[in-house]
Amino acid sequence: HDTRTGKRGYSIVGRNEVVFDTASEDTSRPVETRYLVTKPLELESIRTWMAPRAVKAFIEGKAPDPREVYKRVENYYRTYVDFAPDPRRYNLMSLAVMASHLYRLFSAFPRVHVRGPQESGKERASRCFAYLAFLGIFEVNPTEAAMFRLAECQATQAIDEAERFYQTGAGAGEVAPQRCLINTGYQEGARVPRVLDVLGTHKIVWFDAYAPMALASIRDLGRVTRSRFIDVLMRRTVVSDYSNRAPSEKSAEEIRDDLYMLR
Numbered sequence: 001h002d003t004r005t006g007k008r009g010y011s012i013v014g015r016n017e018v019v020f021d022t023a024s025e026d027t028s029r030p031v032e033t034r035y036l037v038t039k040p041l042e043l044e045s046i047r048t049w050m051a052p053r054a055v056k057a058f059i060e061g062k063a064p065d066p067r068e069v070y071k072r073v074e075n076y077y078r079t080y081v082d083f084a085p086d087p088r089r090y091n092l093m094s095l096a097v098m099a100s101h102l103y104r105l106f107s108a109f110p111r112v113h114v115r116g117p118q119e120s121g122k123e124r125a126s127r128c129f130a131y132l133a134f135l136g137i138f139e140v141n142p143t144e145a146a147m148f149r150l151a152e153c154q155a156t157q158a159i160d161e162a163e164r165f166y167q168t169g170a171g172a173g174e175v176a177p178q179r180c181l182i183n184t185g186y187q188e189g190a191r192v193p194r195v196l197d198v199l200g201t202h203k204i205v206w207f208d209a210y211a212p213m214a215l216a217s218i219r220d221l222g223r224v225t226r227s228r229f230i231d232v233l234m235r236r237t238v239v240s241d242y243s244n245r246a247p248s249e250k251s252a253e254e255i256r257d258d259l260y261m262l263r
């Protein structure tokens with residue numbers, strides 16, 4: 001409700017600002033907000049949301065050219081990752097990023113496994129994926145609870161050092177739940193039950209496991225996981241300059257916003 005003009009409308013409210021207000025064209029001053037829909041608490045830690053200016057542009061009907069967005073995604077990968085000797089991997093990873101924003105259109109969505117020796121750029125490739133993908137987040141050693149709740153919120157998880165979830169012997173049972181989520185969440189309708197304490201009562205809660213994911217590891221993760229993932233093999237780069245380049249959420253922001261707008 002715009003108290004100055006008396007008009008009523010809808011406002012999209014960011015954490016500290018009004019992004020867009022249909023009751024007033026002036027977004028520089030506060031408006032009275034009667035109802036506010038907030039995102040789940042689990043996503044408060046994700047910083048790859050659509051930026052306020054992109055939300056406003058989307059509401060105004062602006063839309064980027066998909067072909068131009070694809071070129072920008074590919075160039076982003078070329079800036080930070082050396083996929084030599086096979087440049088087709090730039091195409092593959094770029095299309096995987098774009099598809100993550102549309103994964104709900106498919107009944108199954110293959111995940112990405114970036115595999116190679118140390119110093120091959122696996123982490124940089126995973127970070128690029130996380131910073132451009134739908135609700136992307138880069139993780140190292142995530143807990144069972146974190147992985148399940150992020151999947152429930154449809155976040156794209158890019159997990160480095162994923163081989164720890166496939167260890168054998170002592171400790172293998174501790175990571176079995178994470179491995180289960182990794183192997184089942186590629187298909188629509190995949191749900192995993194967990195017993196949670198709800199107001200002092202233990203209840204079965206079902207988590208939606210279907211969401212995009214990328215793993216990075218130094219070795220193969222087994223037949224079952226291999227059948228659900230697209231393998232992207234990397235080798236140790238011979239271009240020393242790549243080690244001085246670091247992708248970031250900020251450097252990917254404009255491209256990521258265009259990807260959100262294409263949805």
